[in-house]
Amino acid sequence: MTPPPVHVVGHGLAGAILAETASQKGLRIRVSDDGGPSSSRVAAGLFTPLTGQRLIPSWGLDEAYPVLKRFYPMLESSLGVSIFHECSTCRILRTAKQREEVECRKSVWAQDWTAAPPPFKAPFGMVEVQGGGWVNLPAMLDALKKRRQQRGEWAGPPIPNECTIWCQGAAASQDPRWKDVGWRIAHGDVLTVRIPGLSSSAIYNFDKFLLPIGNGLFRLGATYDWHTATPVPRLKGRQELEEALASCLQLPFEVVDHQAGLRPVALARVPVAGPHPEEPHHWIFNGFASKGVLLAPWMAECTVQALLTGEGIPKETLSTRRIQRQRDREKTRRGQAAHSTHPVRKGQVKKNSPSAQ
Numbered sequence: 231m232t233p234p235p236v237h238v239v240g241h242g243l244a245g246a247i248l249a250e251t252a253s254q255k256g257l258r259i260r261v262s263d264d265g266g267p268s269s270s271r272v273a274a275g276l277f278t279p280l281t282g283q284r285l286i287p288s289w290g291l292d293e294a295y296p297v298l299k300r301f302y303p304m305l306e307s308s309l310g311v312s313i314f315h316e317c318s319t320c321r322i323l324r325t326a327k328q329r330e331e332v333e334c335r336k337s338v339w340a341q342d343w344t345a346a347p348p349p350f351k352a353p354f355g356m357v358e359v360q361g362g363g364w365v366n367l368p369a370m371l372d373a374l375k376k377r378r379q380q381r382g383e384w385a386g387p388p389i390p391n392e393c394t395i396w397c398q399g400a401a402a403s404q405d406p407r408w409k410d411v412g413w414r415i416a417h418g419d420v421l422t423v424r425i426p427g428l429s430s431s432a433i434y435n436f437d438k439f440l441l442p443i444g445n446g447l448f449r450l451g452a453t454y455d456w457h458t459a460t461p462v463p464r465l466k467g468r469q470e471l472e473e474a475l476a477s478c479l480q481l482p483f484e485v486v487d488h489q490a491g492l493r494p495v496a497l498a499r500v501p502v503a504g505p506h507p508e509e510p511h512h513w514i515f516n517g518f519a520s521k522g523v524l525l526a527p528w529m530a531e532c533t534v535q536a537l538l539t540g541e542g543i544p545k546e547t548l549s550t551r552r553i554q555r556q557r558d559r560e561k562t563r564r565g566q567a568a569h570s571t572h573p574v575r576k577g578q579v580k581k582n583s584p585s586a587q
């Protein structure tokens with residue numbers, strides 16, 4: 231008997247990569263999307279083995295990186311669309327402390343910058359980080375949607391009792407079924423800027439990134455704001471990015487576009503995957519924060535393996551465990567509030583609390 235199809239809800243980076251991986255492993259799939267905001271259509275699509283100011287290897291790098299190197303080139307050739315671009319990053323060091331930390335962390339991925347220095351102020355030097363690049367996510371999503379439609383796999387909403395994998399991005403934080411995962415949403419602004427005369431042979435990183443996209447244009451990003459719950463471009467975000475670039479680049483630039491999106495950040499800051507504890511035919515695949523391009527292909531393999539065999543999802547990302555922990559934390563918090571010896575009555579402002587200042 232043919233097994234029933236798996237329904238993937240949401241066709242951002244997470245849903246698209248999961249559906250493709252499931253399909254490659256021989257599962258029948260149906261995919262739907264409500265056409266709402268998608269941070270994958272705003273994201274620069276960068277991946278890098280080393281992250282943060284201290285150039286630390288990403289969580290899951292050893293497992294995720296080989297899958298990334300296999301997945302996107304294979305997808306590119308099967309879709310016949312150019313999406314995968316490998317490119318070194320020129321990391322511009324901004325402080326003596328950064329220099330010191332990077333010196334200790336030089337590795338197979340990061341060495342001194344030996345090419346002609348690009349026109350940035352760099353009193354603490356530059357390093358070359360290898361092994362990174364970017365994926366053209368809008369082009370990937372458009373081509374995959376077309377393929378799903380041609381195969382008759384693009385569908386309406388899930389039907390009851392269908393095995394359904396929810397890949398809603400930031401919208402999951404508003405879904406009663408998945409709210410207990412525990413979410414933080416990180417709003418991000420990104421600009422497109424024109425910089426005549428800047429070489430497009432590298433990605434530049436000076437705590438913000440500049441990604442060359444051709445014709446003298448670069449994506450400049452990104453901001454992190456934890457208090458804005460809608461994906462609207464913020465003037466403050468644009469100013470932050472323009473100021474950061476102006477303080478470092480020694481060439482004039484012009485802003486030609488401004489976009490914004492919401493990153494889905496699950497509380498432990500690693501993705502979340504697997505079934506719901508009370509509704510086992512509902513699964514989640516989400517929480518990719520700023521690392522979707524690197525982590526989603528590997529996590530999709532793990533999730534499809536779990537669908538087929540019941541095992542394979544890394545335990546720190548497993549949905550049942552994450553939901554239970556979050557519920558326990560919430561119970562403890564409520565218990566502590568109920569037993570507090572100094573209850574704060576409604577309307578009463580505690581001395582020295584931020585709202586009293």
Ligand SMILES: Cc1cc2nc3c(=O)[nH]c(=O)nc-3n(C[C@H](O)[C@H](O)[C@H](O)COP(=O)(O)OP(=O)(O)OC[C@H]3O[C@@H](n4cnc5c(N)ncnc54)[C@H](O)[C@@H]3O)c2cc1C
Pocket residue numbers: 239240241242243244245262263264265266267268269270271272273274275276277397398399400401417418419420451452453490491492493494516517518519520521522523524
């Ligand atoms: C400014 C910015 C820059 C970034 N840069 C990078 C980067 O360089 N590299 C990187 O790896 N990551 C980056 N990210 C993060 C990246 O965008 C996310 O990790 C990733 O896009 C999340 O993908 P997703 O599929 O989970 O969510 P989304 O892309 O938001 O997709 C969710 C989809 O689900 C649909 N949906 C939601 N609810 C429903 C429903 N009930 N029914 C049907 N459909 C539904 C939505 O319409 C949407 O299409 C960036 C993010 C921002 C904001």
